[in-house]
Amino acid sequence: MSLKEYWYIAAESSELASKPLARVVLGERLVLFRGPDGKPAALEDRCAHRNIALSGGKVENGTLRCRYHGWRYAPAGTCVEVPALGETKLPRRACVRPYPCVESQGFVWVYPGVEAPPPAPPAFARLGEPGWTTFTMRNLFEGTVEACMENFLDCPHTVYVHRGWFRTSDPRPLKAVVTRSADRVEAAFEDEPISESVVSRLLFPKGRRLTHTDRFILPAMSRVDYSFGPDRHFIISSWCTPAQDESHTRVYTAITYRFGAWGPLVRLFFEPLCRTIIAQDVEVIAAQDANIRRFGGPRFTHLEIDLLGPHIHALRAARARGEILEPAAGEPVEIRF
Secondary structure (H helix, E strand, C coil): CCCCCCEEEEEEEEHHHCCCCEEEECEEEEEEEECCCEEEEEECCCCCCCCHHHEEECCECEEECCCCCCCCCCCCCCCEECCHHHHCCCCCCCCEEEEEEEECHHHHHHECCCCCCCCCCCCCCCCCCCCEEEEEEEEEEECCHHHHHHHHHCCHHHHHHCECCCECCCCEEEEEEEEEEECCEEEEEECCCCCCCHHHHHHCCCCCCCEEEEECCCEEEEEEEEEECCCCEEEEEEEEEECCCCEEEEEEEEEEEEEEEHHHHHHHHHHHHHHHHHHHHHHHHHHHHHHHHHHHCCCCCCCCCCCCCHHEEEHHHHHHHHCCCCCCCCCCCEEEE
């Protein structure tokens, strides 16, 4: 099983309206459109006739018409009309490759592999459930999937990149336990103190114990949980899809939280704050990627305080080779942030 044998987000549902949409997913150049039943479809973005991009055409009654010679394709990739042939029977070879495509939780998922796809795409935790509020964000990062995933699950950088917003400049010792299974790795933090940052003062109640878990799930999902009990819980989930090349990644983030009756009001300041924090991550990852390319490739120094990064690289590299890593559980590690 390789990294292509998974579902990947190609777009938010709101992005796919009446026009075709070009996307690159793990090197596969696709065109997305909605069929006659309103369901999304994904085809190779190349007309079978003269190979022009089908994404430059238009959608007609749930089919996709090429802008060059007017060939028209159904969601299954079969050509249903060649205007210059008239009523002549169409040759079977006049088709383009279709890709499995489904819509779930407000996202359009595409399967770029060649084996049978998993029965359903991954789910964002608690999204759409009663009592939970959700808002989503999408960003194009100039960086690899690994760089994005490590950043989203890395605590020490928040003291410097998000100083004052997310954490204070007064780091405190904290113990974390890292556990890795065949398809994921997570860090569980013990008795994390609540900082005096902007986020903490606005959202996190004093006098409660904070449960904090960071989790990476193959092939490209991160999940961060902050829980203060059954009535106060924040989940930040992000999905990474490699875009036009390995140094560009589309990131789809769902921030879902339970905040009692105040949930809708919390969004008024929580969403702008989250967008500010992610914009800072976009900038720092772009700077990292530019310098790595300037030097001709990465040369990382991993320490035990890099709780999840090395595991993320190892899990993805193994899966790219078609291998599965053995589960592993570590001893508590002390880290300061």
